[in-house]
Amino acid sequence: MINILSKYMSDFTLINEDEQRAISESLQIDEYKKGKCLLRQGELSAVKCYFVLKGCVRQFFIDESGKEVTSNFFTEEQAIPIINEQTQGDLSKYSLVCVEDCILVVGDIVSEKTMFDKYPQLETMIRKMMEINLGEMQEQFGEFINSSPEERYESVLRKRPQLIDRVPQHQLASYLGITPESLSRIKKRINKNKS
Amino acid sequence: MINILSKYMSDFTLINEDEQRAISESLQIDEYKKGKCLLRQGELSAVKCYFVLKGCVRQFFIDESGKEVTSNFFTEEQAIPIINEQTQGDLSKYSLVCVEDCILVVGDIVSEKTMFDKYPQLETMIRKMMEINLGEMQEQFGEFINSSPEERYESVLRKRPQLIDRVPQHQLASYLGITPESLSRIKKRINKNKS
DNA sequence: TAATCTCAGTGATTTGAATCAAGAATAACA
DNA sequence: TGTTATTCTTGATTCAAATCACTGAGATTA
Numbered sequence: 001m002i003n004i005l006s007k008y009m010s011d012f013t014l015i016n017e018d019e020q021r022a023i024s025e026s027l028q029i030d031e032y033k034k035g036k037c038l039l040r041q042g043e044l045s046a047v048k049c050y051f052v053l054k055g056c057v058r059q060f061f062i063d064e065s066g067k068e069v070t071s072n073f074f075t076e077e078q079a080i081p082i083i084n085e086q087t088q089g090d091l092s093k094y095s096l097v098c099v100e101d102c103i104l105v106v107g108d109i110v111s112e113k114t115m116f117d118k119y120p121q122l123e124t125m126i127r128k129m130m131e132i133n134l135g136e137m138q139e140q141f142g143e144f145i146n147s148s149p150e151e152r153y154e155s156v157l158r159k160r161p162q163l164i165d166r167v168p169q170h171q172l173a174s175y176l177g178i179t180p181e182s183l184s185r186i187k188k189r190i191n192k193n194k195s
Numbered sequence: 196m197i198n199i200l201s202k203y204m205s206d207f208t209l210i211n212e213d214e215q216r217a218i219s220e221s222l223q224i225d226e227y228k229k230g231k232c233l234l235r236q237g238e239l240s241a242v243k244c245y246f247v248l249k250g251c252v253r254q255f256f257i258d259e260s261g262k263e264v265t266s267n268f269f270t271e272e273q274a275i276p277i278i279n280e281q282t283q284g285d286l287s288k289y290s291l292v293c294v295e296d297c298i299l300v301v302g303d304i305v306s307e308k309t310m311f312d313k314y315p316q317l318e319t320m321i322r323k324m325m326e327i328n329l330g331e332m333q334e335q336f337g338e339f340i341n342s343s344p345e346e347r348y349e350s351v352l353r354k355r356p357q358l359i360d361r362v363p364q365h366q367l368a369s370y371l372g373i374t375p376e377s378l379s380r381i382k383k384r385i386n387k388n389k390s
Numbered sequence: 391t392a393a394t395c396t397c398a399g400t401g402a403t404t405t406g407a408a409t410c411a412a413g414a415a416t417a418a419c420a
Numbered sequence: 421t422g423t424t425a426t427t428c429t430t431g432a433t434t435c436a437a438a439t440c441a442c443t444g445a446g447a448t449t450a
Contacts, residue, residue: 012280063341071337081333084326085207093334120315123322130325131279137332138276139288142266144339145372146258149407170427177340182407184429344437364398377437379399 038096055102233291250297
């Protein structure tokens with residue numbers, strides 16, 4: 001499990017093995033059962049971010065009209081940003097719930113600064129991760145804007161094929177911005193064309 | 196112009212005024228005329244990122260079917276990320292063109308490391324900016340997923356009202372993921388309901 | 391000043407997703 | 421194991437955006 005972290009550190013920084021071990025050991029790593037709610041919309045979060053080592057976390061919110069909207073699914077090697085300079089002190093706009101049993105690195109805001117002071121390379125790593133994340137997000141957004149529901153489903157099918165079996169279909173539908181009924185029909189349409 | 200940068204440094208870091216001035220003076224700041232193409236889809240970029248001090252830059256790409264898709268408009272105080280650890284060496288997926296006369300901070304990849312070594316606080320600032328950017332992007336994405344074309348237009352009307360007068364309507368339409376005809380009708384519908 | 395282009399508005403028609411309304415299939419539970 | 425939830429599928433209808441086709445308004449240029 002820890003070697004996922006080592007991989008990151010090796011890829012993005014020049015941190016040596018001793019320090020890598022020291023860093024890994026100072027990190028808080030917790031396990032959560034499927035269904036566990038990590039954060040509830042409207043509440044204050046003590047956690048600054050999570051990093052998924054194993055499992056799947058769904059981010060969603062209830063909009064003004066009472067509809068549940070899934071805004072993301074976080075899986076292995078993805079960071080879940082919760083608090084930043086701008087949102088600290090704000091009530092959360094999202095809920096986070098484990099869709100599967102999970103193992104997560106838990107980042108709290110107080111230990112962050114201590115760690116960055118001790119291991120400056122760690123901040124570099126996080127910065128690079130953020131830059132990559134942002135780039136991916138932008139690309140995903142550009143693609144989403146441009147595509148129809150059917151194309152969006154096919155895009156997930158290409159880019160995150162495991163997701164389709166790991167999450168309930170009605171949640172996936174809400175992540176695609178469509179109704180469960182439409183997703184059901186889209187799947188039928190695609191299967192028909194393939195056979 | 197420079198005080199936009201000072202504001203950032205004061206907000207996010209403890210950099211003192213002398214260093215702020217030194218940093219500002221080492222930054223490359225360029226002016227570009229309306230219509231200037233900063234980066235062309237399919238070409239290699241020498242620039243790692245821009246930061247908009249004044250003006251508006253449109254990011255877009257031509258998709259497989261030949262359709263032009265606007266994926267973002269960057270205006271004052273927004274960063275335009277171009278290259279990251281993952282995409283360095285890749286041909287650009289986007290084009291960047293000035294929609295107005297622009298004044299931009301130009302960040303190149305070589306000077307970045309030198310600057311970060313000299314001013315570690317600068318890296319902290321950039322990291323925090325990235326975290327905020329990512330948070331905003333996530334929120335925008337969640338909202339986009341959930342909303343109809345009409346709601347998306349109203350959202351831009353609320354959040355970036357200046358944008359509507361600053362950019363051509365057909366480009367705005369493509370940014371909203373709709374046809375120019377639909378945007379025209381949506382505007383008519385909204386004006387009718389207001390009067 | 392006329393001619394050309396590009397962009398915004400309008401109409402008619404098509405199309406695909408939303409909605410409303412039931413059933414079928416699974417999963418959860420007593 | 422049978423009962424109750426939930427989740428998924430399917431059908432009929434509605435509705436809003438896409439598409440196609442055209443007109444008019446500005447801007448640009450010859």
